């Protein structure tokens with residue numbers, strides 16, 4: 001196995017891609033060989049010894065591209081050193097605890113991931129840029145998204161610090177040994193198609209943001 005590191009991200013409005021690029025740059029600066037790619041563009045992750053996953057929360061969970069990535073590459077990810085970051089809506093009138101519990105639920109659902117580092121970063125949103133269902137939710141009076149105003153909560157110092165910590169762990173041979181947990185089952189083509197349909201239907205159901 002080669003020693004490359006992958007930073008794989010999902011994004012809807014570009015925020016998480018920009019964070020992923022900064023994380024990748026910090027890892028490279030530390031001397032690691034790093035690729036930074038959108039999850040949707042990846043056909044194999046076999047050649048990477050370490051993987052940083054980053055995705056935003058929407059309506060309480062990661063977007064479809066990220067869930068599909070986890071379903072598809074679970075059997076490989078379970079045997080790699082993995083670090084995870086999520087972007088979310090962390091602002092004074094919306095306690096971090098809400099996004100944090102979304103992150104806890106995500107890690108509980110994908111217990112086999114066993115990341116050696118996890119971070120939650122404030123994200124960015126701009127009501128003027130919202131599309132489709134998001135735009136509609138923003139316009140809907142009474143929706144928790146109705147009051148959104150353009151905000152960028154990304155703390156680049158915190159992101160840089162976390163990336164430095166992740167780089168040091170990769171240099172040290174990364175993580176702690178992974179405790180044995182039930183591995184994800186490799187899904188068949190039919191199973192993957194079913195899961196895509198199920199995810200699509202689930203994506204149409206708004207969750208509490």
Ligand SMILES: Cc1cc2nc3c(=O)[nH]c(=O)nc-3n(C[C@H](O)[C@H](O)[C@H](O)COP(=O)(O)O)c2cc1C
Pocket residue numbers: 010011012013014015016017056057058059060061087088089090098099102122123124125130134137145208209
């Ligand atoms: C329609 C919408 C729904 C959101 N839902 C959540 C949510 O449930 N939890 C959360 O922590 N952040 C939520 N956010 C904040 C996003 O995670 C944040 O804006 C993030 O930076 C978006 O990343 P992206 O530009 O890479 O897609 C939401 C933002 C929007 C616009």
